[in-house]
Amino acid sequence: MSRWLLAYDGYDPDWEGVREALCTLGNGYFATRGAQPEATADGVHYPGTYVAGCYDRLASRVAGHTVVNEDLVNAPNWLPLTVRIEDGPWLRLAALAAGDGALLAHRQELDLRRGVLTRLLRFADAAGRVTRMAQRRFVSMDDPHLAALETTLVPENWSGRMEVRSAIDGRVTNSGVARYRLLNGSHLVPDGEGPHGHEAVWLSCRTATSRIGIAVAARTRVDAAAERRTHDERGWIGQDMTVRAQESVPVTVEKVVALFTTRDRAIGEPAEAARTRVDRAGTFDELLERHVPAWDRLWHRSQLDVDREDVQRVLNLHTFHLLQTVSVHTVELDVGVPARGLHGEAYRGHVFWDELFVLPFLTLRFPEIARALLLYRWRRLPEARRAARREGHRGAMYPWQSGADGREETQRLHLNPRSGRWLPDHSHLQRHVGLAIAYNVWRFYEATGDAEFLAEYGAEMLLEIARFFADLAVHNKKGDRYEIRGVMGPDEYHDGYPGRDEPGLDNNVYTNVLAVWVLCRALDVLALLPADSREGLRERLGLTGEEITRMRDVSRRMRVVFHDGVLSQFEGYADLEELDWDGYRRRYGDIRRLDRILEAEGDTPNRYRASKQPDVLMLFYLLSRQELDSVLTRLGYPPGPDLIERTIAYYLPRTSHGSTLSAVVHAWLMARVDGDEAWEFFLESLRGDIEDRQRGTTAEGIHLGAMAGTLNLVQRCYAGISTQGPVLHLDPRLPTGLGHVRLGLRYRGHWGIDVTCSRDRLRVALRPGVASPIEVACDPDRVTIEPGGSWETPLADGRLPARHA
Template sequence: MSRWSLVYEGVDAERTGLREALCTLGNGVFATRGANPESRSDGEHRPGTYIAGCFDRAVSVVNGREIENEDMVNAPNWLPLTFHTGDGVWFCGPGSDERIELDMRRGLLTRSFEAGPPGRRTGVVQRRLVSMADPHLAALETTFVPRDWSGALTVRSALDGEVANTGVARYRGLASRHLVPGGTGTDTEEITWLRCATARSRIGIALAARTRVSSGPSPTHANVNARDARIGIDLSLDVIEGVPVTVEKTVALHTSRDHAIEEPLQAARTSLARAGGFDALLERHTTAWHHLWRACALDIGDEEDQRILDLHLFHLFQTLSPHTADLDAGVPARGLHGEAYRGHVFWDELFVLPFLDLRLPEISRGALRYRARRLPAARDEARACGVRGALFPWQSGSDGREESQSVHLNPRSGRWVPDRSRSQRHIGLAIGMNVWRHYQATGDLEFLCDVGAELLLEIARAFSDLAVHDKALDRYRVRGVMGPDEYHDGLPDRKEPGLDDNAYTNVLTSWLLSRALDVLRELPGARARDLCERLGLAPEEMERFETVSRRLYVPFHDGVISQFAGYGDLAELDWDGYRERYGDIRRLDRVLEAEGDTCNRYRASKQADVLMLFFLLSREEVMGRLHHMGYEVDPDLIPRTVEYYMRRTSHGSTLSSVVHSWVSARMDRRTSWRFFREALRSDIDDVQGGTTAEGVHLGAMVGTIDLLTRCATGMEVRDGVLYLDPLLPEELPELAFEVRYRGHWGVGVRIRGDRVTVSVPVSREAPITVQVRGDRAVVPPGGSWTSPPR
């Protein structure tokens, strides 16, 4: 394998789902898993095509109760292609000598294999792309070489709408069919089409396919096999031993949500008519990929780690690309790669958008506009909770209502247990932080005036109102919430769900309220006045922002920040005992529930919670924030707190390794590197045992890149200054990448040891101000500056 390739040789049935997920091809509009074209969903194979923002609802019965879930829909499968060599037995895989190569540089998946018995041996090579240049097009090219025979070859190419959401085993007992057939047909001997709609959301979907021989003998005849939801065309060919025959299948996919179309089927026909052959599509597609890599690639020197980082970037662009910027789509936690979490949008944008802010900020703006469009639903939730402003859902889908399940299945015990994750109100704090970070990185005042300020202010209002004054403490408290940990959803001696005074929530609430006041100062006077009038934001409420930000309660115990009020009273867990009995205890919650116990009784976390503060805010910001809140804390509070929770975390989320690597980067570099390696390999090695097959972990993937480009470099953007304070891992002698900063495309950053070189491309933009540790310089367009040695 080279830096740019991921290669699978042979057939490993147990890892088929993993391979399919990691070989997904997409363009931010839709993505198709790397399933073999002849395969159908059978538990081992999980073919799937997923369209950004395409959701549908269905009702299931669980334990005698009706449960409604919204899923990202498994769209009609455009891939199906198989063949037989005159014996009437259709090839259903696998072949011998199977080899699959993902070329990440070009976004091309190539498969080669041998099929058939002696006397009918056929070599097959397939190339596949989902176009990054033409976001409604995909193509599959198949070349057949008869090894030891001549005669009839029949190739069947189909569009299959008889699909369902069956890609996650624990969901298979639930309602899974979301497509209503809309008919199939042919336009010419080469062109077939299929249309359908989602069952409740009524999103129209249409596919048109062109199947033709691009090299070799023309078909002797073609037969069409059509049903309401599936259509296939059989091409019969006379082939000659040793002479290659190439069949191209080009597909256009459109939905009723697309811009600038009359209706989906006509749009699909038009896109298909404009499409050239496979090589022409590949050329345009490769150029588009070249532009993405040029803008976003980073170089670290180590080939194996470089390949995995490139893989992570590659899968970011399958889900979020420049095409996504104009869509109404958020950041799905598992990408467009599978059906885990039902394709919902959680808080993973907190780990994804900082990277995009400094490379492709238009994509970040698109993700933030997804949130802004759902402000009405968030305001409804706030009103239902008796507060002003906006409370966003922990899981979001089509319209912004809460999509979290009320119950979830513990596969270890087989029991359905209550799901209280909707109490994770901190999702709003993440959105508010993303707004502020985007503004700091881009200086985009127009975005702030348009939707950013309103989004941040409405979230701040809700958290200000959630904070209730406690006379005994003379502090404000936020009750009945969950933190990022997720293992703790209540106190063991209390029936009501939720926790009080989650430190992460309270400290970030204080931070956000201060940023809300900053936003009002950043806006032009007339815009600030108009926005306050429209929102009914009176001076008294802004005064409350300041008061609450200074008087929120933060609990402490044993010289560390408490995860929540009462955490210090919980029992210690016998970590060694549980590891000895169960081995992998990443999902400790499932282990304990199966034993009739609960994590609520123990000082045990699924993932970083308090430590998220040190991930999102610098040491100086955390200490300054606590001082702002009226707490006098000693300088060793942070290392004590980090060490305390590191010993009490099971890392049941892939995000946990990212955060732990970050917070230990400047205190324990060996530990930080170990966590980085765990995060780096979490999907490619499927460390959680089967979860990657259901969809990649997008936040963790991008988090590994962010660990190098922001954490290791100490890169921050504040008040119009690009700050760098590098401390590269000892394992990385150098690091180089580019950022888009304040109108400059391709500001180069290269770090060798403790020296930093910043290069600004030629342009008409203003010079940029850079500070490396205590040294500051103004770098003009066309210039560069290297920091002095430490």
Template sequence: MTEPETTAWSWGYTGYDPSAERLREALCTLGNGYFATRGAAPEATDDGLHYPGTYAAGCYNRLSSTVHGEQTRTVENEDMVNLPNWLPLRFRGQEGEPGSGGPDTAWFSPDADRLLDHRQTLDLSCGTLDRDTRYEDARGRRIRVRQTRFLHMADPHLAVLRTVLQAENWSGAFEVESGLDGEITNSGVPRYRDLAGRHLTGVTTGTAAPDTVWLRCRTSESAVRIAFAARTTADPRPAADRLEPGTAQAHRTLYLPARPGRPVTVDKTVALHTSRDPAIAGPLDAALDRAGAAPGFEELLESHRTAWRELWERAELDVPGEAGQILRLHLFHVLQTLSPHTAELDVGVPARGLHGEAYRGHVFWDELFVLPYLNLHFPEVSRALLDYRHRRLPRACQSAREAGRDGAMFPWQSGSDGREETQELHLNPRSGRWLPDHSRLQHHVGSAVAYNVLRYCEATGDTEYLHTKGVETLVQISRFWASSAVYDPRPGRFRIRGVVGPDEYHEGYPGAESPGLDDNAYTNVTAAWVLARTLDVVRALPEPRRRELFEATGTEEDEPERWEEVSRALHIPFHDGVISQFEGYGRLAELDWEGLRRRHGDIRRLDRILEAEGDTVNRYRASKQADVLMLGYLFPPAELAALFRRLGHTLDDTVWRRTVDYYLNRTSHGSTLSGLVHGWVLARARRAEAWKFCREALESDVADLQGGTTEEGIHLGAMAGTLDLVQRGLTGMEPRTGELMLDPAPLPELSEYGFSVRYHGHWGVRMQLTRGRLRIDVPESDEPPIRLVLPDRAVTVEPGESCVLETPEH
């Protein structure tokens, strides 16, 4: 596979490699927070080598499928819908004058014609994808094609494609066909292809003279109406053209002169609207109006560049070298998925971005890795993402009631309305078997939601949100945990049974008839933290607001006493002097790691390997990703130690390091999040080994380390997490109400870098880390000074002032 060619602000590929096209298409996706389009060539179709895909944030549809496993079953899945393809633009040559005769060659294609040169470049500074290609057809005629596309970052309903064609050694005419394609299915993930994927229905097309075609349709079950309008113009003016509406496709065909050295330019401006949009009479009228009123290419490009420049100013990141190039690409994709436009939408954090169909576009716990970054740059986006959860709080409460619990039980996978979207069966591609999927037992997602509420409020000082929607969410999650905890008199502790932890490999005990594990340490510790922090918030409320809150949430007056009790007495299992991943983990068998590596090479997906061999990972002390060690990712050392003290345990440096070593040797890293968490934790526990995992987190998508997964959609949590590793992990920065905590732990490989953050009312607080020094510049404002708290001292910095701190290089 061709390696990418990069500069500080570009990501490109030279040469055409069909086997790598789908990966490149994912990494070259363009978006603006409202919708995104994969980086497929405009002439490409879903042919196994390419996969054009366009996805609007929050646009889902539900279909039923028949699965033939040990028994035939009907399953229901909700997917983020692959929308009609707005890209199609193809071209071919003909002899004679434009429009004088039929074409004498097939449409040009990189898979059919001789490719003389090919380069594709993603310009990160302004969100454009550029392509420069030279073809030679069977008759020896050469053509150069230069294309630029962008999804407008100022007007999120617009997309633009400019194509410049130039004949090199022949004369005649170009026939150019620009259109919209509604004959689209969700078929971008091979293991889903046996399931229903035709989400669009009622496709109709039409024309709006003199230069526009349109297409409208709706989703089959959710009834979201979708409309595209495409305006195509050319310079010089076409000698002939025609508008061609069809059943599921619509085109404008242009005939343009082809002369050596005389380029012709074709501009395609597309507008997208759906019935989810506010302030429109209907999607089709809105799309036609927007496409018709849109200015020309140059003006649109200028306003698009301005919008991107403003984004980069708010998300300033200056890291030297290759790591900095990858981090900037990660930030680019985070901003394309969750831009300020997202703050206007009812959407969550799609785990695979808007870049493909893996995980069906569902919302998991990945916001746990995304919001800490956004909180310090785009807090309005963070708040909107929290609102997505709050709007679905009633559905989470209904799920809890159906499970016999109080409060709110958030789903492991969420989509349109907040019901549990986790599939009941999943396919193991290695064995071809459909297996029960128990990952819906990952109730720790509720703690992730609560964590994000609290950390957002600490980073922004948004007490209004904390005391309204925030505390409502916290209370319902606390009620769920308190009702889930059952007192066991033998250890004299509360226990939470029948769950699955972040590890995901272990879904039950060996030979057990029912799924679930008891006392997953991560689940119990985070539940205790949520209960304790909720108590703090509730007790700080004015009495009238507290009374109103309890009435609205159905909370009894004595429930906080239960929260206090449970938060101090949840059972945390230990074995061999380390924290147990769950009760009984230490009694599982050890795995022959080296033997498996000799037989299989890459064993990241250990669960699939063992199942294909007739075994189960449930029998072994083996983890897919960080589970217990996630605690070291979420909580600074002092806070984690205090949390364990509250639970009646001593977690000193020796116990923690022993725990880190134990799980480091028993983790297969079958998730892109694993390297991130291990790098974060090891930066403080075993610094010499940290960079190996940090680098794996950086390269997980750009090098497709999981083996074919990135082409189905980037891993948004891992990308945002690497940004936060630089921002908070290595600086030890923890925004708290009234103070900014700092405890730098720089790595030799990342010892000099700078970034800006937004803290409470301060915009653009600049931090620059160099070897042994941390400089903080606070811009002038009317805001109060910032109190910086380090392990050995505290410093106050006034607006308009700077501070240089000497930091240990341990």
């Protein structure tokens, strides 16, 4: 199969949700799931359109409690287009598959290179009339407000009356995730609808509480003489077009759609803007001619090639969905990185810590997008400060789940589908999300050298986060160490101690060590800034010399817990019971969601040495060996030989991989330990969404962090690229499954770097016409490459030979 094509044959109701998520089309402003245009939300299909940053908040009554949830809103469905022959039923694939007529052929193809979804359908109605249908659709990467659908119908063995219905449906709700359906999902309030000229209709609504106006206009054209009738209901409007079809003569229907909201710039009223844009829009083919080159430009900047077609196809799919969620159009928006993209309603469209996995790829190719995503966090710094003050602390405490305004959106109750019980949710105690934001700020500065960003925005975020963690740390009983108590780590299976009423854990090693790393970077920032900027920032923040002294003190005396010669996930971890892993696998098979299994049995993962995903091990993913050694040595815990390898070996068999991020992180970790096992983890991370390895979660939205994580693995692990100041560092480690990796990069103002790794050679070239030379380090070599020049060094089976190591 082509590296640029994702194709599905036949009709499988059990997999329609996965196909719809993976065939989503978007442009960073809005995205629409790959549902069939004639489908409605019926338990099999789920048409969904999501506008970046369009959130709404509703109250629901659950388990005797009133809970308030904010959702990324399912916007009006612009897709509806169906057909019927004579007075027969409107086309529905499910009905055909059930025997009401016959489904003769069905194929869906997603062209990743061009951003076009094609559907080929052949069916017979109950009277034996056979019709062939071909559909193409795209969401314009050229104009972020436009989308288009083209449908060509060919009567194979009949002539007669054919009706085509094209509509806009504003009656949709947020109901795409089964476990949320007891919650209020009616976010859209109709404002009006009507015809516009002869060919178009429009619909306007607003969100229930955030009062964001959303308007959609649709222009439908038929290339045959047609009688046209417009009809509407509150929140729905459509046109029926009747044509006299002739055997073997194609009839083409073209639907062009414009979508605007009150959050948009340079418009008056959204409905007027949508009507005007759809009036001025060209034909389907004219719009496509501008859409495809826009994707070409993105692919040119996203070059990441390997020599295995099956791997390359999935990497292309992951790049495609990343750029549909956060594209060049995102730069003008105030949005973050939704954990499930703009592809579904899982996690309610919230922003977690997924920038950790997304920004490395973007920063080295689209630094302007990465910068915009960091500014989303900067704009919510005042809310993070208020959150810290409410907890009695200085600085900024960012929420685990963020949405419109940056308040904590994490649910306080969650449903275990296995037991049917609603349970307390303490995941808001994952304070480490602030550390991830500070980490991203520093890594962005390292890779771009954007001193203006650091001075204007980044330093303020980094210092306020460091300030919070310095204040969060408290002296232990002896007074010789600082501790951080009552938090959760990335693991998520452990939210407290057995027998203790208060939730939270003490001295989670990931939180403590990364906090020290962030404190050190905050001190570095103060040293980096020019004196006037530094003093101005300190004055603006009210940052005292006493606080800076405390930061320095905490960064030298934070407590780190060990047991059995490895880093302890948290204090008391060594006192937990060992889980009977083999027994649970025999009983349940798939134990990725071990927490749900244990709770359904009346037990809790808090009792066991069992993790959902990497926790301690995340330190080895984020920090180089030298950085980690430096932190531990600074704290007075010299790491000693093989600490990393021992810790990996300890936690790997105690991890259930209940998150798609788990395989990504383990693929990175094992690349330094066991190449064959690392390759298996990498393949597992590639399969995560395309095979729905988490059993039902992909239909609710793709896992954007895991997708971006695979791309980062290729560039950061296999090509060995690291960002350390003005010099580009490389330490390639090709896995056994690959013989060739090629990347195009942008680094610190250099916009034409090509890196090629094969089993026996590393080559770095700087394209002609760039502004200045670049310095490259590949130990022990350190060279300067001029524009148009290149440099090569030998590799031994994809790695630096011993003389370099």
